[in-house]
Amino acid sequence: MNDDNIVGQALVWLNDPLNWQGPDGIPVRTLEHLTMSALAVLLATAVALPLGIWLGHRGRGGALTVVAANTSRALPTFALLLIFASTAIGFGNRPTVLAAAIFAIPVILTNTYAGLRDVDQDVREAARGMGMSGRRSLALVEIPLALPLIGAGLRTAVVQVIATVPLAALVGGGGLGTYIITGLATRRFGEVLAGGVLVAGLCLGAEGVMAGLQHLMTPRPMRPVGRRPRRAAARVARAQS
Template sequence: MNYLGWLFEPANWSGQGGVPERLLQHVGYTALTMITALVLAVPLGAWIGHTGRGGFLVVGLANGLRALPTLGLLVLLVGALGIGLIGPLVALVILAVPPILAGTYAGVRNVDNAVVDAARGMGMRGRDVLFRVELPNALPLVVGGIRSSLLQVISTATIAAYVALGGLGRFIVDGLAVRDFPQMIGGSILVAALAIASDLLLAALQKVLVSPGLRVAPTRGRRLRAVRDPRPAAQAA
């Protein structure tokens, strides 16, 4: 059986329920979830990291929400809120918030104190310090949290097809119902391709947004020089 043949079948790429429609649905769910999570998590994480108040809540909340069983949370919320978009969307937001919240908090909190003191010495107020100093320096960890959250949302939106949500997960769920394994494999490949493409896009965006001075400097040259120096340590001294 040609398991990859389903992907190259023209009928699967057109009409209602075809790949383009399911892909747009999946991207729409993901975008709506990520925008909601960013609005909730970034301001809260930045404020807590800036003031230092409630840091233990961030750690506890992030760890607690990450431990929630994904499918169980989806079924619980759909049972409470009814079948539709609201239940799965709330579940996706709950799972998307912790990585962004933790990344933003850690990024702001770990900014060098000397940099913050210098900014205050120049007359910057608290808000200016946060937006002009701390957040720009925190961007690597903030974007890292967003990337982790995005992958979580894309994968969870696939599982949400079990509770009547659309998207690429329908190919897997519907294929399983009729034992159409090529359709299941094709749907899995599409989800993986979407996740990889999204992560690569955010990685490219991170290179544009993050200042080169904040990137980790390569240490390969120093390691090579150390290996090439054949002198004993005492002689080298």
């Protein structure tokens, strides 16, 4: 076992100034990774958020969200990525962004839908009773009440997309996955380990940042207090799974 050796190699690789500059440097690759992720999340949000709000508001389409969630779970991202890359979409970053976006759609859709569905019927009726139109009740009452679940969906989607983007390296794209794939191909395991740690760190960091953002995005009265966080977390977890 030369475990220490590989960890040592990874440390040397991470400390090599050459790996921190140029078009293949860690900052450039990280930025590329984050740009691709942001694009994918924006694409997915643009499709899933309005659709989820509309379906949830109308109270229809529950079956659609379930089918979307189940199919996306069973269909390997890798397969969709390869299929996209073999078509006119081409190699590189574009198929990855598309595939990541498609897999983020069900996550956002399910949570948005569940958030709006979960709004108490009495609250909805009270809004109508106060003379609000359907659209005003949606904008002023239902969406704010659904925000925690919508935020949870976005958070999961962001982390999931950042975790999916490394696959780009398998179809000739960029991002932090390149270190892993190049390292495996050249049997430089120090680089593989360093790449793996970088990607894992980015994901855990993103999870932390998104948790903070979700907290800020939740209207103050709806933030979990005291004993409630565990139940809220469990409900979110169930909505996601």
